[in-house]
Amino acid sequence: MAFVSSGYNPDKPMENRNSDIGPRKFDEFYPEVIKNNKGKWLYHEILEPGVLVHVAESGDKVFTVRAGGARLMSTTHIREICELADKHCSGHVRFTTRNNIEFMVDEESKVKPLKDDLESRKFAGGSFKFPVGGTGAGVTNIIHTQGWIHCHTPATDASGPVKATMDVLFDDFKNMRLPAQLRVSLACCLNMCGAVHCSDIAILGYHRKPPLLDHEYLDKMCEIPLAIAACPTAAIKPAKVEFKGQEVKSVAVKEDRCMFCGNCYTMCPSMPLADKDGDGIVIMAGGKVSNRISAPKFSKVVVAFIPNEAPRWPTTTKVIKNMIEAYSDNANKYERLGEWAERIGWERFFEICELDFTHHLIDDFRDAAYYTWRQTTQFKFTK
Amino acid sequence: MAKHETPLLDQLESGPWPSFVSDLKQEAEKRAKNEAGLELQIPVDVVDDLLGVLELSFKHGKTHWKHGGIVGVFGYGGGVIGRYCDQPEMFPGVAHFHTVRVAQPAGKYYTTKYLKELCDLWDFRGSGITNMHGSTGDIILIGTTTPQLEEIFYEMSHNMDQDLGGSGSNLRTPADCIGQSRCEYACYDTQDICHHLTIEYQDELHRPAFPYKFKFKFDGCPNCCVASIARSDLSFIGTWKDDIRIDQEAVAGYVGGEFLPNGGAHAGRDWGAFDIQKEVVDLCPTGCMKYEGKKLQINTRECTRCMHCINVMPRALRIGQETGCSILAGAKAPILDGAQMGSLLVPFVEVNPDNDYQAIKDVIEPIWDWWMEEGKNRERLGELIKRQGFQRLLEATGIEPVPQHVKEPRTNPYIFWKEEEVEGGWTRDIDEFRKDHKR
Numbered sequence: 001m002a003f004v005s006s007g008y009n010p011d012k013p014m015e016n017r018n019s020d021i022g023p024r025k026f027d028e029f030y031p032e033v034i035k036n037n038k039g040k041w042l043y044h045e046i047l048e049p050g051v052l053v054h055v056a057e058s059g060d061k062v063f064t065v066r067a068g069g070a071r072l073m074s075t076t077h078i079r080e081i082c083e084l085a086d087k088h089c090s091g092h093v094r095f096t097t098r099n100n101i102e103f104m105v106d107e108e109s110k111v112k113p114l115k116d117d118l119e120s121r122k123f124a125g126g127s128f129k130f131p132v133g134g135t136g137a138g139v140t141n142i143i144h145t146q147g148w149i150h151c152h153t154p155a156t157d158a159s160g161p162v163k164a165t166m167d168v169l170f171d172d173f174k175n176m177r178l179p180a181q182l183r184v185s186l187a188c189c190l191n192m193c194g195a196v197h198c199s200d201i202a203i204l205g206y207h208r209k210p211p212l213l214d215h216e217y218l219d220k221m222c223e224i225p226l227a228i229a230a231c232p233t234a235a236i237k238p239a240k241v242e243f244k245g246q247e248v249k250s251v252a253v254k255e256d257r258c259m260f261c262g263n264c265y266t267m268c269p270s271m272p273l274a275d276k277d278g279d280g281i282v283i284m285a286g287g288k289v290s291n292r293i294s295a296p297k298f299s300k301v302v303v304a305f306i307p308n309e310a311p312r313w314p315t316t317t318k319v320i321k322n323m324i325e326a327y328s329d330n331a332n333k334y335e336r337l338g339e340w341a342e343r344i345g346w347e348r349f350f351e352i353c354e355l356d357f358t359h360h361l362i363d364d365f366r367d368a369a370y371y372t373w374r375q376t377t378q379f380k381f382t383k
Numbered sequence: 384m385a386k387h388e389t390p391l392l393d394q395l396e397s398g399p400w401p402s403f404v405s406d407l408k409q410e411a412e413k414r415a416k417n418e419a420g421l422e423l424q425i426p427v428d429v430v431d432d433l434l435g436v437l438e439l440s441f442k443h444g445k446t447h448w449k450h451g452g453i454v455g456v457f458g459y460g461g462g463v464i465g466r467y468c469d470q471p472e473m474f475p476g477v478a479h480f481h482t483v484r485v486a487q488p489a490g491k492y493y494t495t496k497y498l499k500e501l502c503d504l505w506d507f508r509g510s511g512i513t514n515m516h517g518s519t520g521d522i523i524l525i526g527t528t529t530p531q532l533e534e535i536f537y538e539m540s541h542n543m544d545q546d547l548g549g550s551g552s553n554l555r556t557p558a559d560c561i562g563q564s565r566c567e568y569a570c571y572d573t574q575d576i577c578h579h580l581t582i583e584y585q586d587e588l589h590r591p592a593f594p595y596k597f598k599f600k601f602d603g604c605p606n607c608c609v610a611s612i613a614r615s616d617l618s619f620i621g622t623w624k625d626d627i628r629i630d631q632e633a634v635a636g637y638v639g640g641e642f643l644p645n646g647g648a649h650a651g652r653d654w655g656a657f658d659i660q661k662e663v664v665d666l667c668p669t670g671c672m673k674y675e676g677k678k679l680q681i682n683t684r685e686c687t688r689c690m691h692c693i694n695v696m697p698r699a700l701r702i703g704q705e706t707g708c709s710i711l712a713g714a715k716a717p718i719l720d721g722a723q724m725g726s727l728l729v730p731f732v733e734v735n736p737d738n739d740y741q742a743i744k745d746v747i748e749p750i751w752d753w754w755m756e757e758g759k760n761r762e763r764l765g766e767l768i769k770r771q772g773f774q775r776l777l778e779a780t781g782i783e784p785v786p787q788h789v790k791e792p793r794t795n796p797y798i799f800w801k802e803e804e805v806e807g808g809w810t811r812d813i814d815e816f817r818k819d820h821k822r
Contacts (some may be wrong), residue, residue, distance in 0.1 A: 001423050003530070004507075008537035013457040018540035020585035023486035023548075023556075026564075026574045029493050034564050041567040043697040045645040054565055062565060070403040072525075074410035074430075075502035075511040082495035082502075084484040093498070095515055097560065097609050123405035125396025136648030145518060148440035149433070150449045150466060150482065150525055157440065159403045160395060167398030176651035192716035193518045195614035199725075230761070232719040237635075247747040263719055269450035276444035289613045291620075293668055293691045296612050298722055311439040333646075333654050334666060334691070339653035368721060 031092040033062045033106040049174055050132035051111060063111045064104050067118050067130035068141045068166070068173060071099040072149060072159050080129065088114040098141045098183075100134050136176035137171045139324070144186040145193040146204070153262050154188035155205030155279040161313045162186055165203065168317040172324065179331040179340070182324065183288070190261050200337040201285035201320055202299045209278035210258040211271035215241045219249040222268035230267040233257045259365070281306045281316050285323060286338030297338045302350070304360035319355070326353045345367070351382040385411070385454050386428055387435030391442060407434050410511050421507055425528050429510045432476030433526065436468055444527055444745060447474075454481055456530050456536040460591040462547030463532055476477070479529055483509070484548035485522040485539070486556050486581065486588075489574035490564055500543055508535050518697045519598065520558030521548035546585075550593050552761075554587040559601035560609040567697065568690065569603030570621025570706035571734035579740060580747075593751070594767075604702065611725070614697075616764040617747060618711040618725040619734075623703035626683045627692070633699035634679045636658070663692050665675035688792050707733045710746055713765025723765040728776065730787045753779035772799075 009015050021052045029037065037056035044054040052064040061255065069077075081101060085093040088110060094102045103114055118130035134140035134311065142165060147158025149152035173176060185196035188205040196202035218224070228251065235257035243251040250270075253264075260278075264271045283306065287299030303325075306315045323337075330352060331340035341349040350357050385408070395404045403747055411430035417423065426432070436447050443479035452465025464482040471478035485501070499521070505511055510526030517523040527535065539545045548556035557580060560566070562573030580599060581588065587597075600611030603621040611618035635656055636642045643650060644657050659679070664672045672692065679699075681692070693700045710732060711725030732742050750764065753775070758767045768776050802809045 001427075004422055004424060004534075006534040006537040007541065008533045010533065014532070016541075017458070019458055019546070020589060021540060021544065021546045022496065022582045022585055022588075023578070024488045024543075024545060026489040026492060026578055029488055029490075029497065030564065030769050031492075034492070038565075039563040039569075039572065040681070041563070041565060042701075043567055044646050045643070045697075046650070049651070052646075055568070061704075064565075066399065069515075070401045070406065071514045071516065072403045072406070073513055073515055074406050074413075074508050075513065076410050076413050077406050078498055078502050078513065078515065082498050085495045091495040093493055093495065094561075095493075096560070097491075097520075099515065101515075123396070123402055124409065125393075125405040127396065127402040127405060128399050129401055131399060131401065136522060136645070136652065143518065146514075148448075149437055150448060150480070152446060152450045152466070154446050157437075160441065163395050163398070163400055163402060163404075166400035170399045173400075178651075181648070187716075190716075191718050195518065195610060195716050197716055197722040198610065198613040226760075261718060272450075274445040279444060280799065287613075289607045289610040291607060291612075291689050292694060293666055293689055296607070296724055297678045298724070308444045309443065313395045333649060333662065334695075 133173040139172040147188040164312040198287040204282040207260040207273040209254045214270035217220040218270040322323045385769045387433035389438040429476040432474035458587045461550040480526040483524040486548040489577040499782035552591040557599040562603040625705040628701040692741040
């Protein structure tokens with residue numbers, strides 16, 4: 001393959017340079033019905049799982065068909081989305097915050113052909129390309145991070161566990177039987193690019209072994225003071241180490257103070273944490289971002305560790321499925337998972353969800369921990 | 384014939400949910416065939432090798448991507464993330480496999496024309512693999528080589544009128560909810576302000592000058608579909624001051640079963656007949672509603688605008704007309720000091736495009752000045768607020784303290800009184816003191 005220049009001249013990088021132009025302006029991408037009725041919508045309805053109608057003051061209606069998708073997608077797949085949007089939606093399409101694909105049409109008669117077309121398309125391996133659903137009181141698409149496909153710090157994969165989990169929760173993507181919407185998120189390490197800390201159910205990758213120390217290269221590759229400063233528990237100190245008969249500058253880690261956050265590795269590539277046995281998944285539950293009825297909540301750790309069981313993470317998906325069934329059977333209408341847990345008490349939550357309670361689940365990180373302990377004689381007895 | 388055996392990944396092709404493995408395989412095949420006859424600028428087998436290295440990670444239970452790498456385009460400090468494979472001999476196609484972040488349009492609406500142009504560029508100069516979208520909101524193009532970076536930027540910025548997004552210690556690409564474009568709950572035009580501030584602060588977005596990352600997110604209402612309250616240093620959430628508009632006829636429609644509650648969101652189960660007392664009035668967190676004599680009443684002064692009643696009866700209840708937004712500061716994920724939710728800083732501010740959102744910029748810019756002055760390396764705004772106290776944030780922004788700023792007043796009396804607040808100041812004479820108090 002021969003290099004093909006775009007016109008960029010490396011000898012004069014500033015020549016004809018366009019910079020600081022930002023993204024394209026949103027309104028050039030609006031479908032006609034959106035352009036005409038923006039700010040004048042009256043109400044909406046979910047006609048069936050995955051199909052919404054929004055009605056405007058003008059009487060105009062926009063029908064949205066929502067399809068799930070892997071956020072990791074090829075240009076071949078995007079071109080197929082374009083083909084669908086050209087065929088049914090006058091060449092317009094949008095994506096949601098949760099990586100769903102929304103196809104909009106301006107007449108009800110166009111909904112069925114669109115939906116049928118979406119649902120008829122399958123990958124060679126047999127999975128749906130564009131499953132319709134993800135609305136109302138059900139499970140919608142999992143937001144997630146990169147994982148092993150492209151990240152340097154993950155403690156688990158992202159696309160793999162998400163595919164495995166969504167396969168197990170697929171009926172609830174296609175249905176709206178739950179007490180309220182249920183948001184599942186995955187972050188492949190504590191950095192939480194996916195901001196899973198306020199999800200009904202969060203799948204979080206976590207390391208459990210302190211960093212390895214690559215003494216030979218540490219001082220060459222890292223700013224040692226930065227690595228030391230990066231540690232939230234002050235577990236890292238400078239050290240002079242014997243390496244092949246020579247004294248080298250490096251660091252020492254007080255291992256019993258390590259909480260495995262990986263922040264040192266972010267600052268210093270010579271301190272890797274990843275390990276097949278050490279790494280795995282933490283399950284958190286009961287968070288939300290909406291201000292509806294109760295204030296937004298953080299998710300709480302309900303399972304301290306599940307090993308990475310590639311390729312289908314069966315223990316993780318089983319724990320999640322059981323939790324959702326318990327929630328579905330026991331919560332009141334409109335009650336989010338965390339609101340249900342708070343109403344019945346977390347001790348009852350562990351009992352109903354058949355989850356073991358271990359010392360790992362009692363907070364011992366700084367001041368905030370105290371406020372999570374029970375300072376009352378009010379509690380429930382459990383089996 | 385696949386280049387690498389992938390027995391573990393192959394198990395993720397079955398099941399109903401869209402399989403990324405099947406998608407990667409079809410892309411690998413497309414590149415191998417190259418029916419369009421492109422002069423592919425990065426290795427033809429890049430996706431085969433991506434499948435290969437991922438299979439190895441599934442086997443090893445560990446990633447095979449090296450730590451970082453400083454690459455980018457001239458004049459920008461962000462937008463490209465360097466990535467190298469730690470097994471380059473086994474997988475030469477992905478030895479260099481950098482990420483390009485592309486600033487997404489507000490609202491994530493697209494024309495197919497635009498998307499096809501992006502695909503053409505990425506097939507030609509990259510792997511053909513993307514994220515639609517990354518967590519912060521950008522379009523993520525996964526996998527290209529260093530010599531292609533300037534070429535991609537040049538083509539994008541010349542032929543597509545399109546810029547890169549943010550990465551590193553700068554303003555990250557702002558993101559918004561669907562807003563007024565298709566939602567009746569939106570209290571302001573999230574897309575317009577998101578776009579306006581993205582353009583206004585291009586320098587902050589492209590050239591890292593901050594202690595750490597900084598995120599804006601725009602939610603049109605307190606339902607917070609874009610999760611601004613949990614994950615943005617400054618979160619702009621639509622709200623209103625006046626009455627919720629009530630259409631009593633439509634209320635009767637819900638009570639009579641003519642309309643499904645919550646827009647039909649609960650239609651997958653028989654929850655019994657709609658009960659307005661139980662499902663709306665009794666669930667109101669402030670108890671500010673009454674349903675008497677077939678009339679719904681809301682005491683606006685007591686309402687905290689949680690959205691529940693509006694969500695349940697969207698045909699009958701509408702947000703007020705005196706709209707604006709609340710600004711919350713300091714949300715972040717747990718790294719390092721634990722997760723933080725945004726804390727209410729500005730209870731209500733107008734969102735006014737006619738003066739280029741000046742009232743909002745007047746909040747943003749002093750916060751940046753304070754954070755750039757006082758923030759430590761890699762300290763998020765929320766951590767600085769915690770370290771120095773909410774009072775310092777109020778001082779920096781010139782915002783007067785109001786009870787809305789707290790859930791409850793402090794339970795300890797350890798007040799850091801300032802000298803000027805205490806009568807007579809702090810300078811005293813010990814000899815004067817001893818005249819009345821012998822040693």
